[in-house]
Amino acid sequence: MSINATPVRLDLKKNQRLEIEWQDGLVSVYSLDYLRSKCPCAACREQRGREARSRLTVLPGNFAGRIEVVSAELVGNYALRIEWSDDHGSGIYSFQYLRDIAPGA
Numbered sequence: 001m002s003i004n005a006t007p008v009r010l011d012l013k014k015n016q017r018l019e020i021e022w023q024d025g026l027v028s029v030y031s032l033d034y035l036r037s038k039c040p041c042a043a044c045r046e047q048r049g050r051e052a053r054s055r056l057t058v059l060p061g062n063f064a065g066r067i068e069v070v071s072a073e074l075v076g077n078y079a080l081r082i083e084w085s086d087d088h089g090s091g092i093y094s095f096q097y098l099r100d101i102a103p104g105a
Contacts, residue, residue: 005099010080014069020098028102036067036084038101039091 009021018030039045068085075081075092083089 002096002099005096007095007098012069012072014072015066020095020102022099026102028098028104030098030101030103032067032069034103035082035093036086036088039088040093040097041088041091044088044091 004022004024004026006023007020008023009019011019015032017032018035020028020030022028065085070083070085070089072080072082078096079092079094080098081089081092
């Protein structure tokens, strides 16, 4: 993991957003809808790939209800696992992945 992908502060508001302050001083703010739509689990990645090829507009994270975080936990020193209000919880968001998908990156 690069020094740029090392968080020094994680601030999760379960019904609003995730904010990460990175070791290099950058602060990234992720909406929950955005994070859910970028779930890195194999099933979500496959679905995003299929839908991109077929030009459909429905991606993981486009749900009828409001998406919220039910729980979150650190996975070792390298990732965050999030359980979502749509009963999905298999995605492990590595800090490198979160840095790569940071809005405005």
